Amino acid sequence: MHRFRTLCLVGSLLTAPVASAATMPVVCVESVWCNIVAQIGGSEITTQALISTPGIDPHELTPTPSMARQTAHAALVVLNGATYDDWALPFVSSSASRIIAAQEAGWKVGDNPHLFLNPMAVRKVALATARALIKQGLNQEAVQQRLDIFLKQIDDLETRSEKLRQNYEGTAIAAMEPVGADLIQNMGLHIVDTGFALAAMHHAEPTPQDVAALETALDKKTVKLLIVNPAVRSPQIDRMVEKAKERGMPIAVIGETLPPGLSWQDWVSSIIESVQKALDGASR
Numbered sequence: 001m002h003r004f005r006t007l008c009l010v011g012s013l014l015t016a017p018v019a020s021a022a023t024m025p026v027v028c029v030e031s032v033w034c035n036i037v038a039q040i041g042g043s044e045i046t047t048q049a050l051i052s053t054p055g056i057d058p059h060e061l062t063p064t065p066s067m068a069r070q071t072a073h074a075a076l077v078v079l080n081g082a083t084y085d086d087w088a089l090p091f092v093s094s095s096a097s098r099i100i101a102a103q104e105a106g107w108k109v110g111d112n113p114h115l116f117l118n119p120m121a122v123r124k125v126a127l128a129t130a131r132a133l134i135k136q137g138l139n140q141e142a143v144q145q146r147l148d149i150f151l152k153q154i155d156d157l158e159t160r161s162e163k164l165r166q167n168y169e170g171t172a173i174a175a176m177e178p179v180g181a182d183l184i185q186n187m188g189l190h191i192v193d194t195g196f197a198l199a200a201m202h203h204a205e206p207t208p209q210d211v212a213a214l215e216t217a218l219d220k221k222t223v224k225l226l227i228v229n230p231a232v233r234s235p236q237i238d239r240m241v242e243k244a245k246e247r248g249m250p251i252a253v254i255g256e257t258l259p260p261g262l263s264w265q266d267w268v269s270s271i272i273e274s275v276q277k278a279l280d281g282a283s284r
Helices: 011-015 031-044 065-072 086-091 101-105 119-135 140-168 181-186 194-201 208-220 235-246 264-282
Strands: 024-030 045-051 076-079 097-100 172-175 226-228 251-253
Touching: 024 031, 031 045, 031 076, 031 119, 031 140, 031 264, 045 065, 065 086, 076 086, 076 119, 097 101, 097 119, 101 119, 119 140, 119 181, 140 181, 140 264, 172 181, 172 208, 181 264, 194 208, 208 235, 226 235, 235 251, 251 264
Parallel strands: 024 045, 024 076, 076 097, 172 226, 226 251
Antiparallel strands: none
């Protein structure tokens, strides 16, 4: 496993201007990215998330004038990108720094856009955040210390995923929508209904073949777990969830908004724990 533990903060960054007494304003579309940036920036920055209410799908959001104003006044703007929140790009001031997770992670069309639940992408955004904050004048040593702590916590989460992989490598599961798919696959689990899940993400009707294949997997219990995103609902999804419940199949909930009061690490830890408990229960 690659570890991106070293950040090059030399050369021109060593001559960055001294930070002013005022905190630096940072705007993110999603609260989860603001949580990550705040951990690295500390008290020298203030963060404002445009979306923090659970259950809101950024894919479908209609931005408001206040969102445009907040974004235009930020010194640093952090977006997910990957078609997830690209509507915010026109609001970013030409003088502001910007970090787009999709660009940092090398996202390509067809990849999962929920990059905030991809530890590799989060690691790269954390590194880019530290570079941007120091370039803006934040204390280099303090930023580096906070970054190192955050990267160590990602390492610890990946170690937990690897231990789960050792027990459940190749286990078939179903997902109603692909949020968290990268994290799930890091655990070694195999999502069997990618066609159904992608259709749900795009608010499209799944093909009859995809529906039939998922129904068969649930009826025959060839999948050990069902993943549900509470932000995405449809009659088809509700029917599949009900079918899973009738067959006593474990269900794990993975949303796409950081739960209130949790850090990114807490959130990912809770997902890993819920998946492990569900699989441990199913294997008995």
